Amino acid sequence: MLLEVENKLHYLCTYSRANFMKRNIFLWLFIAYMGSFFAPALPAQEIARAKEVIDSLCAPRMHGRGYVGKGDRKAADFIYKEFQKIGLLPFxxxxYQFFKMSANTFPARLSMQVGKARLQVGKDFIVNPIARAGKGRGKIWRFDTLLLKDKNAQELFLKTDMRKRVAVLTEKEFHELLALPKKVIEKIYEAHAILQLSPKKLTASVAPESSSHPYFEMRQVTFDSLTAPYLPKQPKIKYRLDAILEKNYTSQNIIGYLEGTAEPDSLLVFTAHYDHLGRMGRDCYFAGANDNAAGVAMLLELAHYFKANPPRYSVAFMAFGGEEMGLLGSKHYTEYPLFPLERIKFLVNLDLVGTGNEGATVVNGTIYKKRFNELLAINEARQYLPKINARAQAANSDHYFFWLNKVPCFFIYGLGGISAYHDIYDKPETLPLTKFKEIFGLVKDFAEAMK
Ligand SMILES: [Zn+2]
Known part of the structure; x- marks a missing residue:
């Protein structure tokens, strides 16, 4: 409905603009001339192109850009072709730059039932990243805080047969287990599956290893509603999970550059990870629109821009894999750089740039103060974002290993807007891209103004 209204408005605007142009051609030329000083950071057709990139990277055939169905490789091939179309040079x-990694994956069957209720993966429950495969049906064993204080309760518990049970604990209770005697902990782990309850939203992740149990997560409210104490009989939990630990998986970075016109030996570097959380069974994948299809789309827009506007310094564009698995692609790059890292004049990492309603945060902003002030001055002059925060060093994205290797760098992420993150709701349909063109403008101006 909203879209229809927008289209109508768009039509009305273009129609009246065309008539206005015919009648007032001199006035229009003057406005166009003045307008060139205030050209939008990214024209509408480029925003449409960025949206197409985001849609492609989030499509089901990319499997959430993880390690089921070679999703990461499909996304990498897509970016490779975009680099070719733009005309970037390879080093x-x-x-391609390949690297090896290990990944725990959930490629096929996945189901969970509490009593008669069939639960929906992604919405009602998720799989913990270190879960191993398994199937079973069992009574619920709910952790009792009495175990923490009462020796008698512990003795009694040691007599329980846990082998046919699903152990259910909150996140907090998991941490508290450490205070218990070893034999009590071991008894809990005799359960054939574990269900962890979360007070907040479900946040998925990936892991390079697998544990001893089928391991699930559910929101506390969901669990409470399914197991209400007034029910005549407590329901059993039934589950089935296929999991494969891929121990020697090949993933890749995609890296290209444009040669500088004046000082080609110095490089500005833009980075964005393209991988995401992949698939969780046959029915669920994590599209990762904000994290980080949007960052890749911005990386490609920067490449288009600098191809059309040859830069003073050389500019490299790096799309990294394995970020969610622990910054693996960027770590590999810093161990096997394609040119000496000392030649990097500055690096900007883009991750979560699809919002920005409330501005942006710059990791390392408090470290590279002069550069941060340059960024602020540009923002002040062009009024791109309502606010830019400086943050100290943080190991939260692909700039990190560059920073450890003394490469001056920022990591910029947007604030406000949607809160979808590492869940099924981070998808292109609801990604606002509110300040996408402004963040693009800020980064582009920052790079161009760099002395
Ligand atoms: Zn990310």
Whole structure:
């Protein structure tokens, strides 16, 4: 409905603009001339192109850009072709840089039932990233805080047969287990599956390893509603999970550059990770629109821009894999750089740039103060974002290993807007891109003004 109104408005505006132009051609030329000083950071057709990139990277055939169905490789191939179309140069024979990693994956069957209720993966429950495969049906064993204080309760508990049970604990209770005697902890882990209850939203993740149990997560409110104490009989939990630990998986970075016109030996570097959380069974995948299809779309827009406006310094564009698994692609790059890291004049990492309603945060802003002030001055002059915060060093995205290797760098992420993050709700349909063109403008101006 909203879209329809927008289209109508758009039509009305273009119609009246065309008539206005015919009647007032001199006035229009003057406005166009003045307008060139205040050109929008990113024209509408480029925003449409960025949206197409985000849609492609989030499509089901990319499997959430994880390690089921070679989703990461499909996304990498897509970015490779975009690099080719733009005309970026490779540092080696092509844009690829391969690296090995390990990944726990959930490629096929996945179901959970509490009593008669069939639960929906992603919405009602998720799989903990270190879960191993398994199937079973069992009574619920709910952790009792009495175990923490009462020796008698512990003795009694040691007599319980846990082998046919699903152990259910909150996140907090999991941490408290450490205070218990070893034999009590071991007894809990005799349960054939674990269900962890979360007070907040479900936040998925990935892991390079697998544990001893099928391991699920559910919101506390969901669990409470399914197991209400007034029910005549407590329901059993039934589950089935296929999991494969891929121990020697090959993933890749995609890296290209444009040669500088005046000082080609110095490089500005833009980075964005393209991987995401992949698939959780056959019915669920994590599209990762804000994290980080939007960052890749911005990386490509920067490449388009600098191809059309040849830069003073050389500019490298790096799309990293394995970020969610622990910054693996960028770590690999800093161990096997394609040119000496000392030649990087500055690096900007883009991750979560699809919002920005409330401005942006710059990691390392308090460290590289002069550069941060340059960024603030540009923002002040162009009024891109309502607010830019400086933050100290943080190991939260792909700039980190560069920073450890003394490469001056920022990591910029947007604030406000949607709160979808590492869940099924981070999808293109609801990604606002409110300040996408402004963040693009800010980063582009910052790079161009760099001395
Ligand atoms: Zn990310």
């Amino acid at each position: 080696k024979e092509n844009y």
